Amino acid sequence: MGGGLILFIEQNYRKNQDSSSTLSQNNGKICSNLKETAKSKEKELASKSYSVIKRKDEIAAFSKELVRFNLSFSVLVSQKPKKKDERDQVLAIAKFVSGTPSVKETLLKSKELPDKTIIEEFKVPNKFIRANKFYLIAMSLLLIGPYSEIQSYLLEGLV
């Protein structure tokens, strides 16, 4: 990519410098091709960067929402389900929480997890919920909130 851009710039420079040279014709063809490729790549980059920028905003918003729940990424990083089984189960619970509006409302209003409903639904020990409380809240919030980019990114892996 970089090499191509450099070439492209170089070609433009030469084209401007000696347009009357015999080589200019050949160079013109190459330059046209290069321009096309560069444009296409710029679009790609723009799309990527756009997604990245969007994701960044979403992350910032998500972090702010986490703060309201007395959470932070550092806490999530330090306290997370260690085993993949637990994580899957927590993700399933988060999906359930995000999918059921009653539970979602209770979570958003009281800022606490409806333990009883979850225990009844998934027959999970209370200890498990307490242990993975932060992660559970964060994932449910992530699934509930308008974080399309992050959700898409997650869902890719979660599928």
Add this chain to the structure above:
Amino acid sequence: MKNGVVLELYKNHVAVLTPEGEFLKVRKDPQLCFIGEEIWFRESDIEIPGVINKLKKRYATPKFLFQTAALATGLLLFFTSGLNTYMANALSGEGFLANAFDFKGDGNGEEDTNQPSFRSSELAAKSNSNDENKDGSKSSISQIIGESPAVAYNNEQQQILDLNPTANQVEFNQNSLSDFTSNDLASAFIDTPGMNSTLDTGYFTVNFGNSNVTFPVNTEIADMPTIGDIASIGNIASIGNIVNSSSTEKIKDDSTSHSLITDEGFVALANDNEISSSKLEISTKTDAPTSTKPETSAKPDVSTSTKPGISVNPELPNVETPVNNDDVDDNSSDNNITLPNTSNSGSNSTPSKDSGQDDADTSGLAPEYVAGLETGKDKDKNDTNSNQETNKEDEDTSTSTDNDNSGSGNTDNSSSESNPNVDMSATCEKDGYYYENERILTFEKDENGKVVEVYKDVPIKKYCDNSQQNSNNNSATTEEPAPTPSESETQTGTENNESVETETPAETETPAETETQPNTDAPVESPSEEVPPTESLTFG
């Protein structure tokens, strides 16, 4: 590899959300990434929460740890084991060096057997003993430091010594003896004392320091059971001191020390020294050779008396032929380990040699040579002489005359034999040579153990004839210095453990040599130089 979206930047880490819904803390430079970016990272970079996990991660360099640990343990084992063994050998039991070098096996029994052989080669033995004496002061250091360098230094002889300590010593003696025998007595004497004293001092000293066992052997050869015992006990330094003292001027001190030690040989040395000191100036010593001979004869008696256990002793008195016996002794000494015969012959030959040398010196050769030989041999002989002296002690009066001669010409021990040589009354007209007192720089050890320069007046034999002077004086000059210091020094430091450094003249000797007992060196050199190849050949 894992991928994830950067959620937050820390100091050295990055919080990442993986597609699987995992919040991870990854060790990565936060400056290389920005929030919302998708990064790839190794699973090993994932920071697992927890103190223990932190430590694990931080210090988890298994290869390094294992390699370093293995290396450290290996080195530790190597060095510790080596040091332990070495120290154990060095510190265990009787002879420091002997033990360290595994001389134990050869140890006492062989030494005893070898001793007679050494006697046979008195000159060599004397030189060796002198060297040993000189080394005595340094022996402790050499012992501690290790004998290997010394061994390496003395390629021929030392190596032989390592293989068979007794045999090596014997070889030394043989070499010296063989040299004497092979060459005319006079020439041999001349060559041996000067060359040996000047050149070989370092070697021999080192060797002796290494091969302490040999030292005791020599002493024993000289019919000094007590000395041998002491040496075996490991008080080589004391022996060396004694010998040095004997060689040095402090005769009285030596005598006292000897008497304290109750070693006949030491006492004899002291006596010799006294005699030599007292009678050094007295030039009339025609009687000396005769007296020496009786001494030799007496020595065997003494040896027999002192060492009844040794079969050689009885034989010693019988054997008195000087040169032939020496040769025989050399051969026997080569075979020495068997001993008694060889030892007897050696013992006999040594005294006889001494007497013969003295006679020859007095008769044919210039007294200087004799003196030089004696002086050169003095140190070697000091031990042997000490043995002889022990024998001589009884006959001190006779030996005293001898000592006077030696004192005039050479060191104490040699003085007894060489005394006749150094006739201060000799004149060019009568004898073709004359003795002149010259100031010679010698190195002696103080009571404190420091090497001090000492100027001593030593009678030096000078030949009136140019031809004789050239031939004799060269050797004589070289020899003289050693003997002269020996004379002056013989009496010096019995008490002080003085490895008396009788560095003969300022002419040839260097301070280093003087430090290492030049007298002994000189005698040692000639035998060592010439002999070793022959011996090595014979042995090989």
